Amino acid sequence: MATSVVIHWFRQDLRLQDNPALTAAAAAGTVVPVYILDDEAAGAWRPGAASRWWLHHALLALNEALDGRLHVFKGCAEQIIPQLGQQQGAAAVFWNRCYEPWRTEGDRRLKQQLAQLGIGAHSFNGSLLWEPWEILKQDKTPYQVFTPYYRACLAALTPHPTAAPPVADNFARQVACHGEVSVPELELLPSHPWHEKLAGHWQPGEAGAHRRLAEFLAQGLYGYAEGRDFPARDQVSRLSAHLHFGELSPRVLWRQVHRLRDRAPVDVDAYLRELVWREFCYYQLYHVPRLPEQPLRREFAGFPFRNDREGLKRWQRGLTGYPLVDAGMRELWQTGFMHNRVRMVAASFLVKNQLVSWRQGADWFLDCLVDADLASNSAGWQWVAGCGLDAAPYFRVFNPVTQGRKFDPGGDYVRRYVPELAALPDNYLHAPWTAPESVLAAANIRLGVDYPEPIVDVKTSRERALKAYQVVRRGL
DNA sequence: TGAAATGTTGGGGCG
């Protein structure tokens, strides 16, 4: 009996291990593995520059793991998949679910199309530990607050068997697909070679994901609960981009971390809680699809943000005059990443001290982060701006100086990314404008020339933000 | 997963 041909459509699941849809596809027939870059369907949410760099390398790695059998396309997935299915005489198409609104709508239409063509369509959960519709309150409505959601998730945790990885024989050989291109022909790399510096910091692809996981398990988890707040230390997982592209199964990650619970003094629960935060972001995006565009708290719709192009540009370039903020923004530009503690401070600074819309900050992050993720990024910015579910209260304004002294006391982080301040002594490092002339001169710094004066005063800008938020609050 | 303003307490200097 001739085995049937099936298609596995890779999206945010660029891995072979513990890939439920891929495993099911391999069990159903000979697999034609496919990736489609569909910028038009994604619209404004198509991958940003840093993500495209990552994707380029992740696809090369995946293709290599598949012995060069990955079929890559550029164009409209809703056309390409049905055409391909017919050309190959495929019995079914398999994929792992995504949760971005443009994805869920497209997938629904595609399922209808395939049904009409008599081609099966099977979707699986390869990206989340809990499907968003599985975790609901007693009254069957979604949770609004993280902690009860978190508890409900833990209560609902069921052990999943790891999906068996496919073997080489599962994949179709020497299949020609009309219209396919090579990975480089996707033109994911920008013409300007700024991305070359990213290569020193990351190893996209499944092998890189597991290498990083092994490092984290061996070192980062020890003292994670406290250490994760200090950006100069290497005590965060740095797995976010691998998770975003699905190079690492969240179930495998959960299990590997959880195994360490009864051994060694590692902060297993603190890290797993962060993984549940990731789930909560997807949960919000699924239940409230306007998350990326509209404030979840309606009263914020008319918030008086300033249209400050110059201020936005200075924030983007790391030239606000606040060393911790500037270090974070430069880390982002140089490495495609920003430490989470600093993300909160830099975001708070833009939204509250500069009074610029969280949408503008979110757009910049989506373009610059290698881990850019619509769910996490949108939920994170809404959290900081105070307009999201279970968000930081509007009056919680981070002071970048205080935060710097608290979480970068030795100044290693600031000195790494703001080298022009490197010679300043610790006690002035986070507030250079307070240093006496003689100290500045000794450190070879002319304020306003070598490093900017503060773009706003934290005290008065904080008061301005509180006033603006009070107006919103009155409008309830 | 704040910060600043305001309130309280307690030890020490001093008349």
Added chain:
DNA sequence: ACGCCCCAACATTTC
């Protein structure tokens, strides 16, 4: 010895 003031050092409240 005592009360008074000062002011850290916390604690509480407010935004």
